[in-house]
Amino acid sequence: MFEFQLHATQGQARAGTLTLPHGTVNTPAFMPVGTHGAVRGLHPDEVRRAGAEIILGNTYHLHLRPGEAVIRELGGIQRFTHWNGPMLTDSGGFQVFSLEALRKITETGVTFQSHVDGTYRTLTPESVMEIEWAMGADIAMAFDHVVPGQAPFEVALDGMERTVRWLDRCRQRHTELSDGTARQTLWPIVQGGIHDDLRRRSLDAILERGPWTGVAIGGLSVGEPKPVMHRILELLGPVLPEATPRYLMGVGFPPDLLEGIARGVDLFDCVAPTRNGRHGSAWTSVGRVNIRGAALRSSNEPLDPECDCETCTTFSRAYLRHLFVAEEMLGLRLVSIHNVRFLIRLAEQARRCILDGSFASWSREWLQRYHTRGEP
């Protein structure tokens, strides 16, 4: 039920298929983020047509509203959201990082002051497992402690060791809840900040507790330089079991996908395509386009001439610009659709190239073209 089949490798890059209770995911894959159980602004059919095979939901946000009880009562997260495909729920660990001003960490768990209504809510590894189990996504992420990218050794050590202790508690509770059924699997998360030694110790601790149906790498793209992220991926890649899918959490931008894939990553997620889409920034084959830019005022060209998404095959740049200038919500949706498709298509292309052995050269050329434009 949680099988991962590896079809081909090229260097560290891998092409595989992940089988989950609600469907299969061809990897490398990009997973759009649907924090509140919706990929922001998009209809599930649009997400599917963009090529998404799995989406992410968030424990913290869905616990605050509508609450896991409602979701369970209405048939689980897939039916509730009408996505009806593979889903992964993040644990709220990232909110430990992003809501730093609104939370307090103890060994027991994390007390958040809800950003919705100010009430205090405590999440523990056990309660997170209960929430994720109630929602019923295919993959439940362990509750972890994410530290900032510039965190000094002691802080990263503390977060990493706590993440390991919490992993034991997560697994214990998740095992009790699942009671032999195979409708949801639990994935652990490697932490350790930017410190190689801690990253290695984190992974070792996780592998000692295996086997796992997947392993996530968290706490990257949180303020550390890119080469550091690459170094850590290179450090972990060879140690990770080949038959286990690797999920790089919260990444990324287009080049991050290719750099990650080249270092053995199978699954990605990131808010960037939808957030940037809403903010009017589009990735295209001819460079990044600011959709509000004056240059687009009367352009009848598609946003990206090489793109096959619903937006690019239907609308002109001038119309998209007009929608943004006029603050029509359709504009936010159309650029989001494009950006999501752009990343998914990039992952699809990478997969094809890995399968036919051309990944290294294709990726090199793609990145060169991208960076030649001065893109970050």
Added chain:
RNA sequence: GGUGGGGUGACCGAGUGGCUAAUGGUAGCAGACUGUAAAUCUGCCGGGCUCUGCCCUACGUAGGUUCGAAUCCUACCCCCACCA
């Protein structure tokens, strides 16, 4: 024709003697965003230059008072309201 009110940068609109190239807002331009407290946030926004500063032009028009005026005075032009 009379009386009253008013004319400020692309637009709206503050400002009633020096700290005013002129508060705000809008429009415009550019940028940021990486497991979503984000349809958000930031910067620029009279012109020019030898650009951490300097010069020019500017608050209806023309003149005046003053060391100094968008701000005070005079005339004129225009707009609005009411009265004839």
